[in-house]
Amino acid sequence: MASKKSEKKEEKLFAEYPNLYEDISKADKEVCMAFAEEYKSFLDISKTEREFTENSIEAAVSLGFKDIASKNKLKAGDKIYASIKDKGLILAVVGKKDISEGFNILGAHVDSPRLDLKPNPVYEDSEAVYFKTHYYGGIKKYQWTTIPLAIHGVIYTKDGVKHKVTIGEDESDPIFYITDLLPHLGNEQMSKKASEFVPAEDLNIVVGGMPYKAKKNEDRSREPYKEAVLKFLNDKYGIVEKDFVTGELEVVPAVKARDVGFDRAFIAGYGHDDKVCAYPALMALLAQEKPEKTCVTMLTDKEEIGSYANSGAQSVLYENFLMEIVAKLGDGSLDMLKYRKVIAASKMLSTDVTTGYDPKYANVYERRNTAFMSHGLKLEKYTGARGKSGTNEATGDFVAEITRVFEKNNIPWQTGELGKIDAGGGGTISAYMAKYGMSVIDAGIPVWSMHAPYEVISKIDLYYMYLAYKAFIENI
Ligand code: MN
Ligand code: MN
Numbered sequence: 001m002a003s004k005k006s007e008k009k010e011e012k013l014f015a016e017y018p019n020l021y022e023d024i025s026k027a028d029k030e031v032c033m034a035f036a037e038e039y040k041s042f043l044d045i046s047k048t049e050r051e052f053t054e055n056s057i058e059a060a061v062s063l064g065f066k067d068i069a070s071k072n073k074l075k076a077g078d079k080i081y082a083s084i085k086d087k088g089l090i091l092a093v094v095g096k097k098d099i100s101e102g103f104n105i106l107g108a109h110v111d112s113p114r115l116d117l118k119p120n121p122v123y124e125d126s127e128a129v130y131f132k133t134h135y136y137g138g139i140k141k142y143q144w145t146t147i148p149l150a151i152h153g154v155i156y157t158k159d160g161v162k163h164k165v166t167i168g169e170d171e172s173d174p175i176f177y178i179t180d181l182l183p184h185l186g187n188e189q190m191s192k193k194a195s196e197f198v199p200a201e202d203l204n205i206v207v208g209g210m211p212y213k214a215k216k217n218e219d220r221s222r223e224p225y226k227e228a229v230l231k232f233l234n235d236k237y238g239i240v241e242k243d244f245v246t247g248e249l250e251v252v253p254a255v256k257a258r259d260v261g262f263d264r265a266f267i268a269g270y271g272h273d274d275k276v277c278a279y280p281a282l283m284a285l286l287a288q289e290k291p292e293k294t295c296v297t298m299l300t301d302k303e304e305i306g307s308y309a310n311s312g313a314q315s316v317l318y319e320n321f322l323m324e325i326v327a328k329l330g331d332g333s334l335d336m337l338k339y340r341k342v343i344a345a346s347k348m349l350s351t352d353v354t355t356g357y358d359p360k361y362a363n364v365y366e367r368r369n370t371a372f373m374s375h376g377l378k379l380e381k382y383t384g385a386r387g388k389s390g391t392n393e394a395t396g397d398f399v400a401e402i403t404r405v406f407e408k409n410n411i412p413w414q415t416g417e418l419g420k421i422d423a424g425g426g427g428t429i430s431a432y433m434a435k436y437g438m439s440v441i442d443a444g445i446p447v448w449s450m451h452a453p454y455e456v457i458s459k460i461d462l463y464y465m466y467l468a469y470k471a472f473i474e475n476i
Contacts, residue, residue, distance in 0.1 A: 017372070017375050017376070017412075017413075017414040017415075018375065018412075019372070019374045019375055020374055020375060020376055020412055020460045020461075020464060021265065021374050021460055024460065031463065032459055032460055032462075032463035033264070033459060035459075035462065035463045035466060036267060036459040036462060036463070039257075039267075039276070039279050039280075039462060040256075040257040040258075040267060040269065042055065042279055043257045043269050043270075043271065043272075043275055043276075043279070044169075044256050044257055046110075046275060047112075047150075047152055047252045047270060047271055048111075048112075048114075048152045048153065048250050048252065049087045049088065049110045049111040049112075049301045049311070050086055050087055050152075050153070050154065050248075051152065052110040052275060052278065052299065053083065053084075053086055053087055053088060053089045053110065053299065054086070056089050056091075056282050056299060057081065057083060057089060059282070059286060060079070060081055060091055060282075060286060063079065063286055064079050065079040065080060065081050065091060066078075066079065066080055066081075067080070067081065067082065067083075068080040068081065068082050068321060068324055068325070068328075069082070071328060072328065072332065073328055073329075073332075074094050074325060074328040074329050075094060075329075076094050076095060076096045076290055077093070077094060077289065077290045078093070078094040079091075079092070079093050079094075079288075080092050080094070080325070082317070082320075082321045082324075084300075084301070084310070084311050084315065084317045084318065085301075085310055085311045085317070087111075087301040087311040088110065088298075088299055088300045088301040088311040088312075088315075088317075088318070089110075089298070089299045090296065090297070090298045090299070090318050090321045090322075091282075091285055091296070091297050091298075092285075092294055092295060092296045092297075092321070092325060093285060093288040093289070093290075093291055093294070093295050094294050094325070094329070095290070095291045095292050095293040095294040095295065096290060096291070096292055097292050097293050097294075099294060099325070099326055099329050099342055100338070100341065100342060100345065101293055101345055102293065102342055102343070102344075102345030102346035102347060102438075103293065103294050103295070103296045103322065103325075103342070103343075103346040103347075103348075104291075104293045104294070104295050104296070104346070104347055104348075104472065104473040104476050105295075105296040105297070105298065105346060105347065105348035105349070105433070105438070105473075106281035106284060106285065106295075106296070106297045106298070106348070106349050106351050106469050106472070106473060107281070107297070107298045107299075107300065107313070107348055107349070107350050107351060107429055107430075107433065108274050108275075108277040108278035108281045108297075108298075108299055108300070108351040108352065109274045109278065109299070109300045109301065109302075109303030109304070109307075109313070109352065109429060110274070110275060110278050110299045110300070110301060111136075111137075111300075111301045111302055111303055111304050111305075112137070112252075112270070112271035112273055112274070112275065112304065113135070113136060113137030113138060113139045113273075113304055113451045114135075114136050114137070114250050114251060114252050115133035115134070115135050115136065115144060115149075115203055115205070115250070115251040115252075116133060116134050116135075116136050116248075116249070116250055116251070117131050117132070117133055117134075117151075117244060117247065117249040117250075117251065118131075118132040118133060118134050119244060119245045120132070120241075120244065120245075121133070121244055121249075122207075122226055122229065122230065122241060122244070123204075123226065124223045124225045124226035127209065127211070127225055128206055128208070128209050128225065129206070129207050129208035129209065129225045129226050129228070129229045130204040130205060130206060130207060131176075131204065131205050131207050131251075132201075132204050133203045133204065133205060133251055134200070135200060135203060136250070136304060136305060137304030137305060137451065138304065138451055139451055140194065140195075140451070140452070141195075141198040141199070141200060141203060142180075142194060142197060142198040143452050143453055144178055144198075144203060144453060145178045145179065145180040145198060145203075146177070146178065146179070146180050147177075147178075147253055147255075147453055147454075148168065148175040148176075148177070148253065148254035148255065149168060149175055149176040149177060149178070149205055149251050149252065149253060149254055150166070150167060150168025150169050150173075150175060150176070150251070150252055150253070150254035151165060151166075151167045151168060151176060151249055151250070151251055152165065152166050152169075152249070152250050152252055153165050153247060153248045153249035153250050154247065154248055154249075155237060155239055155243055155244070155246065155247035155248075155249065156243065156246040156247065157237070157238050157239055157243060158243075163237050163238075163239070165237070165247075165249060168254040169254060173254075175254045176205040176206060176207060176251065176254075177205060177206045178202075178203055178204065178205055178206070179206065180198070205251060207229055208225060208226075208228060208229040208232075209225065210225070210228055211224035211225050211227075211228055212224045212225070212227040212228035212231055252270055252271070253270045253453040253454060255269075255270055255453070255454055256269075257269035257270075260456055264459070265374065265458060265459060265460070266373070266448075266456050266457065266458050266459065267456065267457055267458075267459060267462075268454050268455065268456050269454070269455060269457070270453060270454060270455070271455075272353060272447050272450075272455040272456070272457045273352075273353045273447060273450055273451060273455060274303065274351070274352050274353055274444070276353060276444075276445065276447070276457050276462060276465075277351035277352055277353060277444045277445070277465065278299050278351070280351075280462065280465050280466035280469050281297045281299070281351050281469055282297055282299065283466055284297070284466060284469040284470040284472075284473060285297040285473070287470060288473070288474075291473065291474055292474070292475075293473075293476075294325065295473040295474075296322070298313075298318050300312060300313040300318065300429055303352070303428070303429055307429055307432060313429035313432045313433070314432050319436075322339075322342075322343065323339055326338065326339045326342055340436070340437070343436040343437060343438055344436065344437030344438065346436075346438045346439070347398070347401075347438065347439045347440075347472075347476050348430075348433050348438050348439065348440040348441075349402075349440075349441060349442075349443040349469065349472055350392075350428050350429055350430035350433065350440050350441065350442045350443065351442075351443055351444050351465075351469065352428040352429070352430075352442060352444045353444040353445060353446070353447045353450065353457075354371050354378050354380060354416075354418060354442075354444055354445070354446050354447070355370070355371065355418060355419065355446060355447060355448075355450055356371055356372065356373040356446030356447055356448050356456075356458075357370045357371065357372050357373070357446070358448055363420075364419045364420055364423045364424075365419050365420060366416075366417065366419065366420050366421075368416075369415075369416040369417045370416045370417065370418075370419065371414055371416055371445075371446040372414065372446065373446050373448065373456075373457075373458045373461065374458040374460050374461060375412070375414045375446075375461075376411075376412040376413050376414055376445070376460075376461055376464045376465075376468075377411070377412075377413045377414070377443055377444070377445055377461070377464060377465045377468045378413070378414050378415060378416060378443065378444060378445065378446060379399065379402065379403070379413055379414075379415045379441060379442070379443050380415070380416070380417065380418070380441070380442040380443070380444075381393060381394050381399060381415070381441065381442075382394070382417075382442075383418060383425065383426060383427050383428055383430070383442055384425055384427065385424060385425020385426070386422060386425065387421075389425075390425075390427055390431065391427065391431065392428075392430040392431040392433075392434040392440055392441075392442075394439065394440065394441035394442075395439065398439040398441060399441065401476065402441065402443075402472065402476065405471055405472065405475045405476055406468060406471060406472075408475070409467075409471040409475065411464065411467055411468045411471050412464055413468065428442050430442050443468070443472075444465070445457060445458070445461035445462065445465050446458070446461065
């Protein structure tokens with residue numbers, strides 16, 4: 001008979017990462033489900049990096065956050081933010097402790113894989129009108145055919161006016177569509193490799209199919225179908241074909257976040273990577289009033305294509321904000337060495353999603369070192385590919401510090417790697433932060449079907465991730 005004693009011994013000796021739905025109380029489950037509803041609503045109106053940024057600023061301002069440019073001096077309890085070109089955001093709540101103890105930072109990205117319109121997108125072919133796209137981030141191209149698509153973004157007219165565009169989200173809106181070949185004629189296509197059977201240049205969305213009817217004294221256009229679409233856009237937005245060059249129009253799935261399963265354990269949604277981490281990272285910061293250390297959440301753009309450009313994590317604009325805090329806590333001037341030491345003392349969770357173990361694709365995972373859905377936040381000491389190439393690697397003492405904080409605050413967590421060592425790999429923004437001497441570790445939740453137009457996460461992971469992020473910035 002197994003005694004109570006030996007069970008206890010095993011509990012201590014063996015690492016356990018249980019499914020969190022097994023042991024959740026009724027009350028906690030209710031809070032968890034309610035948090036999921038709030039996330040779904042936010043995700044539905046924040047499909048692009050611009051929308052996520054705009055909605056985050058609106059939420060922050062309603063809680064008293066001010067643009068850092070409007071402040072000459074800062075003190076404990078001050079809530080500030082800086083928009084990063086309207087496509088990224090960095091926010092902070094100033095803490096009680098001296099800034100020399102460093103910032104506590106949460107960093108997520110708010111861009112997601114999608115199709116961008118090309119600078120000259122419009123063309124007519126065989127009595128239909130299409131927009132040409134250029135895919136953004138790592139996608140399986142065939143997944144984007146035959147699903148409802150929406151266009152989101154901005155376009156600028158010659159008078160310098162910015163027009164916001166969202167078509168395909170309202171039930172009464174039309175949607176856009178990429179055709180695929182019928183199986184009856186698909187013999188050749190079906191024998192191709194999956195990476196080849198939908199070429200990138202074929203990811204063209206259908207945008208129209210009625211010709212412009214020339215008036216009595218007008219010549220019939222050589223491209224009447226294209227002309228009809230251009231006329232429509234001119235009437236509605238005042239734009240001409242050349243204005244697409246200044247536009248930033250993104251094609252995203254026209255789907256809303258929905259519960260998955262009879263028990264509603266999961267949520268399917270577009271752009272969980274990485275908005276499912278960005279949302280709790282934002283909420284954990286917005287919950288701060290007068291934290292011990294100065295807390296920061298950064299929501300970056302362009303992660304899916306290498307964190308470049310002035311809105312990506314490699315942009316100094318994020319750093320400028322941190323510099324400005326250090327300067328404005330003093331006499332307004334910047335002591336560079338002091339600043340560098342503040343950064344070296346800072347601690348960060350690079351909050352990005354990971355993959356969830358999927359038994360259908362068991363051969364790419366190493367079971368003992370992979371994240372399971374509903375087992376909570378995954379601490380990923382390193383990412384990279386082919387022998388840890390290109391990774392940040394957190395030090396053991398930093399991992400020990402975080403896990404101590406999590407355990408003290410009853411935060412469940414799991415750990416592991418992405419997949420089998422040579423199965424592939426990936427990176428996050430962590431490496432760009434670590435070069436300043438900051439202690440950084442990747443910490444996000446598992447996703448099924450990552451980078452697909454409709455990805456899946458677990459509600460309980462989302463909820464405990466929020467508690468984990470909050471525990472981190474309040475206690476580390
Ligand atoms: Mn990501
Ligand atoms: Mn990604």
